[in-house]
Amino acid sequence: MTQSPAVPTPGPQGPVRLGERAARTLTAELARHHASKTALLVGAEADSAVLGAATAALLPGDKLTVVPARPEDAERLRTQVVTQGSWVADRVSVVDTLADAEPAEIVLVATPFTGSVDETRAALTELADLVGKGGVLTVAAPALPGRTSGAGAELDRQAALFGVGSDLVLRNQPPVRVHRLRFTPAETATAARLAPAYRPSSVPITRDMHIDSNGVAAAGIALGLAALTKLTRPKSRLWLIPALAAAPVAAFFRDPERDLPEDESAVVAAADGRVLSVERLTDERFGDGEFLRVAVFLSVLDVHVNRSPVAGKVVDYFVADGGFAAAMKPDAEHNVAAYTVLDTEHGTVVVAQRTGLIARRIVQRAPVGTLLARGERIGLIRFGSRTDVYLPAEAADPMVGPGDRVIGGSSLIARWR
Known part of the structure; x- marks a missing residue:
């Protein structure tokens, strides 16, 4: 089977799939634009969570072009788009390869990068040509050591040069880091047409209340200290001090939703x-x-x-x-x-x-x-x-x-x- 150019190749431990939370993070830039926009989804599969999140983010006037992970999957994707009804079919088109796609304001890569540094750099160079002026390229890579052949390090380097945001998604198997890259300056006026970006850095407690990831880490340290104290001094009650501190420490980092x-x-x-x-x-x-x-x-x-x-x-x-x-x-x-x-x-x-x-x-x-x-x-x-x-x-x-x-x-x- 052949892949479209710029579609990431499987890494040393095989392909990595994105779950619903990672897919929502990957498509956050698409979802936050209120105005009409064009988007390009590269490396899509018919049953991928990313494709579902991308179509769910579309608004009237939006146009989404989908490039399959393999050219032979194009017809299956077209069938799936049609079965979702005219509202989706009028806004989504499927092309066979990346060469058939036009530049877009938002480019999303549905398949995480897991290959080598050279493969990742070559793919990003090709994808950058398809990002419109001031647009964003959103890509992902496994966040655990050993799950890539250099892709993660190369994306970190690219993010240092062109990054406008990175998110670590722990609730994925394996965890992934999502990078948003902008290669040309954006117009300031565009910001007024945006909604606040979805960020997975906070853990939902209720519908309207989250805990920032810093709070989760701090509470985890407190509980770990309590466990260690209990283990080393089983007859002492000192472990209660860090254990009881975990909840108020986490509460300090609460992150509520707010109505603008x-x-x-x-x-x-x-x-x-x-x-x-x-x-x-x-x-x-x-x-x-x-x-x-x-x-x-x-x-x-x-x-x-x-x-x-x-x-x-x-x-x-x-x-x-x-x-x-x-x-x-x-x-x-x-x-x-x-x-x-x-x-x-x-x-x-x-x-x-x-x-x-x-x-x-x-x-x-x-x-x-x-x-x-x-x-x-x-x-x-x-x-x-x-x-x-x-x-x-x-x-x-x-x-x-x-x-x-x-x-x-x-x-x-x-x-x-």
């Missing part, structure tokens, strides 16, 4: 907490002009997942050195902070994630080049901290004042003029 305001002029809070200050200032690091800065203090009881207050494109990210003063104190102005700089239709917007007295680690998940929807998760700060939002002062009016409580991704902190 319908008002398109609304700027939403980047974090849960209490407004410390609303002031106008200048900061030459972000360009000329005056900024409106809204500072929010997060106590250890608040949700610590940070969100983008506006739709925009990440154009810069840097970390400033400093101290670890209590986040509610004026000296926190000079704490260690991570700055995510966004280009928006209204000007430069900055989200500053500041450490606090206890917080010593900032997690940022939005690489330079990423398009962020309003309210989309960008990272978190571990334990008590502070999050500041800088807005162009001539373009925004504040809607909150010191002492107000805000909810990240939901509360209005300002409105565009």
Whole structure:
């Protein structure tokens, strides 16, 4: 059997299949676009979860072209598309090989890469020619050592150069890492047409509540420590301390779903907490002009997942050195902070994630080049901290004042003029 060019070849332990969770992650970029779009699905099989997730993500006006993993499977795929009804059949077409496909805004590879470095690099080079200007190529590879002949390392290298997001999907056999690559700059205006991206980095507890993967890891460490203490000191009750700490530690990393305001002029809070200050200032690091800065203090009881207050494109990210003063104190102005700089239709917007007295680690998940929807998760700060939002002062009016409580991704902190 022959494969279409650019379809990954089986690795040393055979082909890897993507389950429903991995398929949803792979097709997340397709699902989040509200406007009409073109997509290309490469290496599809009739019974694959990726094909089902891709067709489920289609909206009126969308066009999806499917390239089978093997040319002889094209007719079977066409039959399956027709059996799903006219709504799908009008939007999905099947071609025999990649050579028959046209460039698209979103290119998805349904088969994880498991081959060698050279095979992976050659396939990505061919696929890159089919990604439209500013478009995204989404690919996957097994995340466990020994499951590829170099594909995983090559995709990590490509992600360092062109990556706009990576997700580890543990609930797959084997676990896989999904990479989103953008080879040409995207238009900033595109961000306003996006919904927040689906991320598997949080574990669902209920329909509206998740636990971030950092919380799962921290709780696992606590339980592991409890087990080790119980094993080494069976007559002691010291194991109860880490065991009882596991639940509140996990709860600290809770990641609830949030409803965005319908008002398109609304700027939403980047974090849960209490407004410390609303002031106008200048900061030459972000360009000329005056900024409106809204500072929010997060106590250890608040949700610590940070969100983008506006739709925009990440154009810069840097970390400033400093101290670890209590986040509610004026000296926190000079704490260690991570700055995510966004280009928006209204000007430069900055989200500053500041450490606090206890917080010593900032997690940022939005690489330079990423398009962020309003309210989309960008990272978190571990334990008590502070999050500041800088807005162009001539373009925004504040809607909150010191002492107000805000909810990240939901509360209005300002409105565009």
